[in-house]
Amino acid sequence: MKNYQLLCYERDPWNKEGYDAKLSHSMHLAIAQNGLAFQPLNHNYGVLFPKGVEAADGSIIAKTLIQPCAFQIKADLFGIFAIQTGPQGENDLGAKGQLLCFTTKDFVHYSQLKPLKIGNDLILEVRVDDQLAHQVFWREVSGKVYVADFWFDEDIQKFETSGQHQQELKKMPPKVAGYMTDGIKDCLPRSVVTISDDLGDYLIKKLTEPRNVENLVPQGMTVHDSAELEEIKAVAKYSDGTTTKKRIDWYDQDVDFTKSQDVTLKGRIHQDHFIFPMALDRADPCIGRWHGKYYFIATNDADRNHSLYIREANSVPELVTAQEVKILDSDMYDSVGNLLWAPEFHIIGDQLFIFHSATADRFEDVQSFVMALKPNGNPMVKEDWMAPKRVVRTDGEPLFKQGITLDMTEFQVHERCYVVWSQRQFIPKDLGAWLYIAEVDKAQPWQLVSEPQVIAKPTYSWENNRALVNEGPFAIQRQGKLYLTYSGALIDDSYVVGLLSMDAHLDPLNADNWRKNNYPILTSNTVPGEFGPGHNAYVIDDEGHYWNSYHAHPGKEGPRSSGIRRVHFDVDGEPDLGLTEALDLAPELVNVNMQVRIDPR
Incomplete structure (x- = not known):
């Protein structure tokens, strides 16, 4: 027996690591075996974040949690109670007398349930005792302490308690002491639960970087x-x-x-060895393949986003030192007279396209465009690229008139062609950036043939940290699954990569078919020295390996710059973007x- 124990904790928000309150006030996990010291999982980053509240106008009101308490419901099911708090961990008047409720089978995938009403005042402290009978203890802002029995109704997926059994106590029961957490930065222990050997082994495999x-x-x-x-x-x-x-x-x-x-x-x-950064002042990178060659393109931060350059090579490693050739700038066409952002290579049929964002003038007018390579054209020759075409709706009208559209990507499934993009409304209110999806005409991929559908909003505090943003999507199809990575938060050291997934046989236009991971899969905590990693894309080489191109800051104040790393597929088959070269191949x-x-x- 390995005698695994799982610690649920928060982090002290007054840390010096730039780990914001929106991140600190979430449930973190650490694991211990046979009474040894607890070791943090998931790079000491949160794994359970509450969903923000969606207002009537669609905007997201960010929420955090404190006091996470885990307990076992039955052999293969656990519950978590926590107190809902505001964006910075402050009291939430909208959650008076309520506890956040979650269930999980594996402490990786969570279901957020209806809150449990246990009182009428603000709750400041909560604790669970499930040694003999499920009991919840809580202290309200008035100072009064209560205890009540609770149970989980599987039929309606809801926690319940009987007010008749609620009792007032003189004080909260004592906290469990003796947690060995010295090796965990900023750790604020909340609860411990014993788990099976199988679950402990899984969590180590899933939430520590493999080697x-x-x-x-x-x-x-x-x-x-x-x-x-x-x-x-x-x-x-x-x-x-x-x-x-x-x-x-x-x-x-x-x-x-x-x-x-x-x-x-x-x-x-x-x-192959890739230095970081492999391209300074290059953001939103993408590597594509066309007629036996590899091509690299990215947003050019060096000239404040006014040009696009391409590199060509015979292999991915050779792109690092390949010559750059300009194929588009802000002076070539009136329709793209200012900013040029987020270029991506995509092959549809037998034609190569570059999807990108551009504006004729103001930032507020940035829109999605598609540029096609002429038949028999050379990607390295700017004259061989047709003029960019603005993406339009089914009726030929602009994709969006009250804000910006950007970061459009493309994938094909069920012999149909889909695009996903980030869209941000400014009028009458800034709602933040959301991800939309639609089907397009294969012959004219700038022409939508279905109405746009929202598939993701920045509901979790890691994706609305400092800015309410979902952007930079890119798809991977593998082993019957469709994965869509995307970026969230502000484009500084808080920037992260999240994951949406669905079974590939389902309809991508149905938002209910997409499942969002509760925590990001690439953060500033993942690889030391790489801050705010995000806006990534993938390419498959001749050996079948997936390569992730991404940008990050080399130092918190460094410029957005591009990196390349092999994609590892973890114990669940999901993309792991943090496998460094030393972990990928032990020296x-x-x-x-x-x-x-x-x-x-």
């Missing part, structure tokens, strides 16, 4: 020439139980492939040996 633990190469292989040798791959194994295949650079210069022989070959598992495991039979043809 390369073993690399296997086949033995006793027969090869006829060096070309066949190059096809042999190593299987890299990771601490979360996942694997991937990696190319091997063999030291075979002295091997005579014209002679039959048994040899022991030495090799080194191949790993002490790069050298391999293989017994091989040389058998010339």
Whole structure:
């Protein structure tokens, strides 16, 4: 038995790490085994955030939580009570006498239920005792302390309590002491729950960054020439139980492939190295493939977003030092006479397109555009690109007239073509940036053929931190799932990447089919030295590896700059964007040996 215990805690918002109150006031998790010290999960970042309240006009009123208390309902189900608070953790008068209620089976995926009404005044402190019978204790702003029995009704998915059994106490029961949390920055312990070995193992695999633990190469292989040798791959194994295949650079210069022989070959598992940043002052990067070449494009912060440059190379690593060529600037067309943002490569049918955002003049008029490469055109020649076309609705009218549209991306499923973009209303009120989806005409992808639908709003405090923003979407389709990563919060060190997902056989236009992760999958906590990572895109190389291009700040005050990192797919098959090169391939495991039979043809 591993005797796992799970600690639920908040973080002290008066920290020096720039970890805002909107983030500190959420439920964090740490795990301990056999009575040892608790170790933080998810990079000491929150995993449970309450949903903001949606006002009548659609705007989001941000909420946070304090005092998270976890307890077991039955063998495979847990509950969490917490106190709803305002954006900075202040008292929320709209939640008088109420507790936030959640259920979870795995402490990764949560359901937020109807609040539990237990009193009539503001609740300042809550505690749960589930050792013998489920009891909830709470202290109100008046100073009075109460206790009541509670239960969970599975049929209606609701917590209930009987007011008749409510009792007034002289004081709150004592807190459980002795938590070993010295290694957790700013930790404010709230509750501990015992979990099974299986669940503890899963949480470690899911909420800690995996690492390369073993690399296997086949033995006793027969090869006829060096070309066949190059096809042999190593299987890299990771601490979360996942694997991937990696190319091997063999030291075979002295091997005579014209002679039959048994040899022991030495090799080194191949790993491309990407410095960060690989492109300074380049934001919203995207890598595309077209006719055997790789192309890199990004927002140009160096000239305040007035031009777009492309790089071309034979491989992803070669893009780092490839020459840049300008293919569009603010002087070429009246319709794009000022800002140029967020370019992306997309192939529809047999044609290459660049989706981007532009404005003729004011920031408030930024809109989505599509630029097509001419037939037989060269992406590196600006004259081979057609003039940008503004995206329009089914009736030919502009996509949006009362605000901005930007960061449009494209994906194809069910033989149909869809676009997702960020849209922000300014008139009569700024509602923040939301994600919309629509189907477009494959032959004219700037033409919508369905009405726009909202699929995401910045409801959680990590995505409305300092700014109410959902933007920068990009899709991955893999193993029957459709994943849509997107960015949230302000474009500083608070910027993060969130995740939407759905089963690929469902209708993407139905907002109910999309599930939003409760916490972001890439933050300033993920990779040291990379602040505010976000607005990312993906490309698949010849070996089937996914590469994530993203921007982050090299230092909190550094410029937005581009980076590249391999995408790891975790124990649930979901994208993990934080696997650094040292974790992806352990330096002490790069050298391999293989017994091989040389058998010339």
